[in-house]
Amino acid sequence: MLGxxxxxxxxxxxxxYALGATGFTLIFGVTxxxxxxxxxxxxxxxxxAWAAGSYWGFGALASAAVGVGACLILALxxxxxxxxxLQLTTKIREEEKEIFxxxxxxxxxxxxxxxxxxxxxxxxxxxxxxxxxxxxxxGVRTPKxxxxxxLICWIAIAGLWLAVNRSRVGKILxxxxxxxxxxxxxxxxxxxxxxxxxxxxxxxxxxAGVLLxxxxxxxxxxxxxxxxxxxxxxxxxxxGSVSGSLIAAYVVGYLETxxxxxxxxxxxxxxxxxxxxIVMYVRPxxxxxxx
Amino acid sequence: xxxxxxGAGFGAALAVSALATPVLADDAPIKIGVIAxxxxxxxxxxxxxxxxxxxxxxxxxxxxxxxxxxxxxxDHSSSAEAVRxxxxxxxxxxxxxxxxxxxxxxxxxxxxxxxxxKTVMITPGAASDVITENIAKxxxxxxxxFHGYLTSGSLARLVCASAKDMMVDAYKMKTAVVMSEDAAxxxxxxxxxxxxxxxxxxxxxxxxxxSPNTTDFTPIFNKIEGLKPDVIITGISHVGVQPxxxxxxxxxxxxxxxxxxxxxxxxxxxxxxxxxxxxLFQAVSGPGVAVTPKxxxxxxxxxKKFGNAPSYAGYTAYDEVYxxxxxxxxxxxxxxxxxxxxxxxxxxxxxIGRIEFLPxxxxxxxxxxxxKGYITGLFLQWQDGKQVNLWPADxxxxxxxxxAFVKVGSAK
Numbered sequence: 001m002l003g004x005x006x007x008x009x010x011x012x013x014x015x016x017y018a019l020g021a022t023g024f025t026l027i028f029g030v031t032x033x034x035x036x037x038x039x040x041x042x043x044x045x046x047x048x049a050w051a052a053g054s055y056w057g058f059g060a061l062a063s064a065a066v067g068v069g070a071c072l073i074l075a076l077x078x079x080x081x082x083x084x085x086l087q088l089t090t091k092i093r094e095e096e097k098e099i100f101x102x103x104x105x106x107x108x109x110x111x112x113x114x115x116x117x118x119x120x121x122x123x124x125x126x127x128x129x130x131x132x133x134x135x136x137x138x139g140v141r142t143p144k145x146x147x148x149x150x151l152i153c154w155i156a157i158a159g160l161w162l163a164v165n166r167s168r169v170g171k172i173l174x175x176x177x178x179x180x181x182x183x184x185x186x187x188x189x190x191x192x193x194x195x196x197x198x199x200x201x202x203x204x205x206x207x208a209g210v211l212l213x214x215x216x217x218x219x220x221x222x223x224x225x226x227x228x229x230x231x232x233x234x235x236x237x238x239x240g241s242v243s244g245s246l247i248a249a250y251v252v253g254y255l256e257t258x259x260x261x262x263x264x265x266x267x268x269x270x271x272x273x274x275x276x277x278i279v280m281y282v283r284p285x286x287x288x289x290x291x
Numbered sequence: 292x293x294x295x296x297x298g299a300g301f302g303a304a305l306a307v308s309a310l311a312t313p314v315l316a317d318d319a320p321i322k323i324g325v326i327a328x329x330x331x332x333x334x335x336x337x338x339x340x341x342x343x344x345x346x347x348x349x350x351x352x353x354x355x356x357x358x359x360x361x362x363x364x365x366d367h368s369s370s371a372e373a374v375r376x377x378x379x380x381x382x383x384x385x386x387x388x389x390x391x392x393x394x395x396x397x398x399x400x401x402x403x404x405x406x407x408x409k410t411v412m413i414t415p416g417a418a419s420d421v422i423t424e425n426i427a428k429x430x431x432x433x434x435x436x437f438h439g440y441l442t443s444g445s446l447a448r449l450v451c452a453s454a455k456d457m458m459v460d461a462y463k464m465k466t467a468v469v470m471s472e473d474a475a476x477x478x479x480x481x482x483x484x485x486x487x488x489x490x491x492x493x494x495x496x497x498x499x500x501x502s503p504n505t506t507d508f509t510p511i512f513n514k515i516e517g518l519k520p521d522v523i524i525t526g527i528s529h530v531g532v533q534p535x536x537x538x539x540x541x542x543x544x545x546x547x548x549x550x551x552x553x554x555x556x557x558x559x560x561x562x563x564x565x566x567x568x569x570x571l572f573q574a575v576s577g578p579g580v581a582v583t584p585k586x587x588x589x590x591x592x593x594x595k596k597f598g599n600a601p602s603y604a605g606y607t608a609y610d611e612v613y614x615x616x617x618x619x620x621x622x623x624x625x626x627x628x629x630x631x632x633x634x635x636x637x638x639x640x641x642x643i644g645r646i647e648f649l650p651x652x653x654x655x656x657x658x659x660x661x662x663k664g665y666i667t668g669l670f671l672q673w674q675d676g677k678q679v680n681l682w683p684a685d686x687x688x689x690x691x692x693x694x695a696f697v698k699v700g701s702a703k
Contacts, residue, residue: 009509051509054561070589117330122368123553128564134542143540184372216506220330258346260510265501266473 004138006254012146014253015153016212020226021233021245022157023204029240030197033083034102037109038205039226040116041078045071045222046213047116050125051073060128067127067213068206068212070145074112075151075202079195082108109223117220124222129215149215156207157246160200164242177240224271231277238289247287320353320360321619323612324380324389326373326401327604328366331349332556333393334607335527337415339597341390343589344436344612354616361388361612370400377401381408387625388615390414393440393604395419395476405435409627411618412439412632413611416604420444420479420530423655425615428650434631437648438658439611440604441575441668443476445661447483450524450549450573453670453682455491457571460547464521467493470511470534470547471526472503480526480550488524496520503529504598510535518545521699525572528552539566542696546571557600558677569694575643576606577680579688586642610641628696632635 024038052058060067082104086092091101116122131144165169166204176183176193184190212218218226233252237244252272260268279286295554306355314476325341328334338361345359353359362384363541364376371394377456380386392398393416402425405412412435414422416529419546422444426433441449458464471477481498483633496518501511511534515523531553538547553559554572578600581587589609592602601609621626621631636659639646644666649658659666668681672691679689 005513007508009513013507050562053564090343121335121558123329123332123556123558123562124530125562126536126564126566129540132540134540141542143542145540213505217536219532222506256507257510260507261514265499265505265511265514267507268502268507280622283607 001139002221002261007258008140008142009146010250010254010257012150012215013176013257014250015150016208016215017157017229018246018249019153019211020208021206021230021237022160022242023201023208024235025205025240025242025245026160027197028234029242030173032098033106033193034231035078035201036082036106036227037078037101037112038230039200039223039228040060040112041071041074041110042206042209042212042226043116043220043223044074044112045209046127046218047120047125049127049210049213051120060083060130063128063213064130064177064210067210068203071206071209072202073198074107075198075205077103077109079198084191084194101144102259109227112221116223120220122185122220124217124219125213126217128211136139145215147176149211152207152211155203160204163200166215173197193234197200208262231266232273236276236279236286238286239259241286241288244286245289294557295679302462318356318446320358321616321625322384322386322521322560323361323615324377324384324386324391325361325363326366326376326380326389326391326397327363327608328368328392328397330393331368331393332558333416333602333604334368336602337390337393337608340589340601340605340647341612342702343593343596344609346591348612348616354620357619359612359616366392366397368397370397373397374404377404377410378408379515380409381411386410387619387627388630390415390439390608390611390615390637393417393602395422395474398422398436399425399475402433402436403439406432409435409437409545411627411630413439413615413634415439415607415611416602417679418443419478420655420658421475422659423649427656430656434657435627437634438642438655438698439607439646440659441543441661441666442655443478443479443480444483444655445658445667446550446573446654447480447487448673449668450484451487451491452461453573453668454488454493454522454524454548456524456641456684457670457682458546459492459689462521463495465492466496466520467522467524467528468496468518468520469498470515471498471500472505472529473500474503474548476528477526484524484549492525493522503685505530506533509541512538512541512543516545520545523547523549523644525549526586531559535559535563535570536566538570539563539694539696544696544698545656546595546693546697546699549573554673555603555671560673567674569673569692569697571670571672572693574669574671574678575603575666575679577669578658580669580680580686582643582669583640583645584684588644606642610643610646613641614639614646650685667683700702 047066048070049063052066053063086101129145131148133143233248237248255272256268325338327337349358388411395417398414398417417476423438551572555574618633622629647660669680671678
């Protein structure tokens, strides 16, 4: 009984982690940008969906769409106003740009977080659930919403996998992540590749944020921890490796759930962080990292 | 050498004059600093309600011809920022008293500064018993701090008093699990619960404490459900929306009863998309409940001015401006020691009841006196988008109602 409970709850939360981390690692893998405003974007998606539901009276699906749309716009703003500007500027030396972009996205994330707190207070919000009610699953009363969350996460991840491996755009993305110069020599405009990645990223982060708001609820405070959790999952899985991130998301999700059930909910996050420290010592490139 | 010495002497003189209590002209305004968490729902009402009180006093000509002037600071829910704001309020803005914060951690950080800078400070919303215990331990130093809201120990006693009527007597409940966030204010709260719940006939099966950063409450509710208690007694304030929403989405069949500070906010229904339905929570005020003749006029005026209902800390912050103004009048001077004595003599009917501070002999000196004739608190429930008061009976404006998934009494 307890075993089933851990299995089911862990699966839902891990799927959500996986989706959140996938976009984050994709951006890094293809464009080399560590986007530290990730948590802020996810929170914006959830709060956007919440606002659409409670201020404008939108239904659950329309609210979710507003949330994803808000995240997409913000992701493009992150790219267009911040990342791209820094990449193109000649005032900063090339080798220093990475750290400038890192800092800029961090500050941008804080700005998003503070703006949300200012406009909507820092109280937690929850997004209208698309499905309600509970089902008995192996004797465990499970909210349908929890299963729905896991399902959508997997559909999104599968969609991404198909897009990357089966479509032309996807193959260009893959090629750009391996050898950006090679791709430009083949006549592909690199900036358009980057733009495509940011669009995909915005949609993924938006879906993850809305689902998180539906399943658990978020507040402006969640922005920092969400970035940190995506970051540690991605580091654990190996920077830039999508499949590594997926595995790491499940390792972290189940480790947290096990701790919460078997030890105490108060220590939920500690074992996963310890594991991260150990991996850093023993295998600094992460589980499936290439470098 | 001579030059620099003279410079040093001049600097010292400046420093002394800056530290000394400002001697104010008779018509100088009474300055009150307000330090609050402006982005939090509970905190944002503090400066607003204080401003409302100040405007009312000033519209009637002030206190003995002296206007009330507020200086407001946002501490962004950070103790460090609150301490800096307090220093600035006293040293630069020369306030006569400070109304500060709804967070116990912040007030505990400010308490030694109220002692060092010898400035009267009163909190409209923090609950930790340690605040008043510190005053009892070192009265001469800490006497500048006043606890203008209920201590956690008092809150626990008020929850038990209502649980006796509403749960034990009405539904023959016998067992409970205490569920509290791990924070400064819940340590004395839980200690109070563990002591008073058995006294009213509720056996405590377990005490579940969790980190205030918790987002996934599934394991917590599953654990509690496994223990099969009749009721969950809550102690939550930093969290509220998330456990409530998950309580509903997982259809936990056990009622939640106790302190749930966020449930006192009028926005709680919207924030939880209606999952709040059936949540039972302690409060010092409720919509439409005339605790004293001042309650409803205050709520109306606040609503008119700011477009929303005040949070619990709004009521107390409003009263505190009046209490400070009256104390200044009684003290007849801005001397802080005299102001302390005058504050101690407070006997004021405010918006949440009759306010008297506990005397020096009490282990919770400068805390509020609770009980009949003073502050008894209320017990409310969210029903169909409204906060309905259920307790005490003479102030009730509705009957208890549970959502379909809550099985009262069937958990046994």
